[in-house]
Amino acid sequence: QKEVEQNSGPLSVPEGAIASLNCTYSDRVSQSFFWYRQYSGKSPELIMSIYSNGDKEDGRFTAQLNKASQYVSLLIRDSQPSDSATYLCAVILMNRDDKIIFGKGTRLHILP
């Protein structure tokens, strides 16, 4: 099993709808989880961090964490064309000297 797994997409969502991005991870004792957004030709930009089970909301973004299922997700409400990007899930692996490992990313395309 890969350490951090994401569906590569592309995920196409109509403008105004909810985009749901998913990520699973292998390290049962991981405590820190992040979502980054990366536009083509740019470096990753942190958009959400989550450390506890449950939901964390920030504007149109909601991160959801379920440690028992080793699953973290990102919901984007009222999707806008400017949300079209690759979304990277990242996990701090506590069984691997606390390094941050990234998934391959999910390409999201918001349809106008």
Place this chain on the structure above:
Amino acid sequence: GAGVSQTPSNKVTEKGKYVELRCDPISGHTALYWYRQSLGQGPEFLIYFQGTGAADDSGLPNDRFFAVRPEGSVSTLKIQRTERGDSAVYLCASSYRGRREAFFGQGTRLTVV
């Protein structure tokens, strides 16, 4: 500085040459990461520093790659005898503590011809 700074932004080098890529982290950040990213892939972990020491260098692909952070701030990634397969964007990130979110520089695009 306000953010992570990487130099150069672009580097074109001939196969077999030596290159150095520099990363200047956010002031006060103790953790520094190097990643390599190829087109359509996520960032691939290379090495992670806590202070001056490499906490984990398990991602360095072979002994042609080496990184240092002598004073616990600026880091240099060094690649000897470059190969065309080394062409990628090299990303640097820093964080305040090893267990918190990391912020990226703009990357260095390395092209080996």
